Amino acid sequence: MEYMNPTSKYKVGIRYGWIAGLVYAVLLFCRFRFFASDVTSYYSFSLASYFLILFIFFFAGIARKKELGGFAHVREIFQSVFIAILITELIYVFFVLLYMKFIDPGFLNRFRDSALAEFQKMGLAKNDLDMRMQGIDSLADQVKPGGLVKGFGTAVVIDSIFGFMFAFILRKSKPQSEETKL
Numbered sequence: 421m422e423y424m425n426p427t428s429k430y431k432v433g434i435r436y437g438w439i440a441g442l443v444y445a446v447l448l449f450c451r452f453r454f455f456a457s458d459v460t461s462y463y464s465f466s467l468a469s470y471f472l473i474l475f476i477f478f479f480a481g482i483a484r485k486k487e488l489g490g491f492a493h494v495r496e497i498f499q500s501v502f503i504a505i506l507i508t509e510l511i512y513v514f515f516v517l518l519y520m521k522f523i524d525p526g527f528l529n530r531f532r533d534s535a536l537a538e539f540q541k542m543g544l545a546k547n548d549l550d551m552r553m554q555g556i557d558s559l560a561d562q563v564k565p566g567g568l569v570k571g572f573g574t575a576v577v578i579d580s581i582f583g584f585m586f587a588f589i590l591r592k593s594k595p596q597s598e599e600t601k602l
Contacts, residue, residue: 432487433500436480437507440473444508445515447472452519452527459535459556473508474582480504481586491594494587501583509575513568520563528560 447469455465484500485492520527535556539549561567 429496429499430503432480432484433503434507436476436483436500437504438511440476440480440504440508441511443476444469444473444512448512448515448519452524456527456531457534459538462531474579477501477504477508477579477583478586481583481590485590485592491592492590493593494584494591497587497590498584501586502580505576505579505583509572509579512575513572516563516568517565528563531559532556 447465451462451465451469455462481497481501484497488496532553536549536553539552544552562571
């Protein structure tokens, strides 16, 4: 009798959650430090970063399927992806709080000033300028503790939709044996 080494059903989710979280923290640091002087670059880098994180979640699903021998149900794959999502978003919240409170407390003011200068350089009408600046000012609310908690919930829901799609794509049932087909 061959002894199988039992693995925790949470192991893949935890591992990929830490990987995605640490990658996200590095990307956030780069975004805040190097891309904040240009609003377009800032949001483009944000979008590219998010796609990279989604790829890591997809790879978590692949790893879970592989761990299960290539055959897995949506629930089994999604469970690992969901754990990765929770860990990643917790690290996101922690890092943003740490960065805004201790690493660079003046970030929001500098970002607002650079956005205002960029929008004025574009020659936007007063109404358009005010509307865009309201969007920039809403960023300040999003990085406050209350905004981060609200954002955490929203991010988990949105990421989970992608996670469910990944699990649905990756699912594979075991083929029926010849005996059960008879």
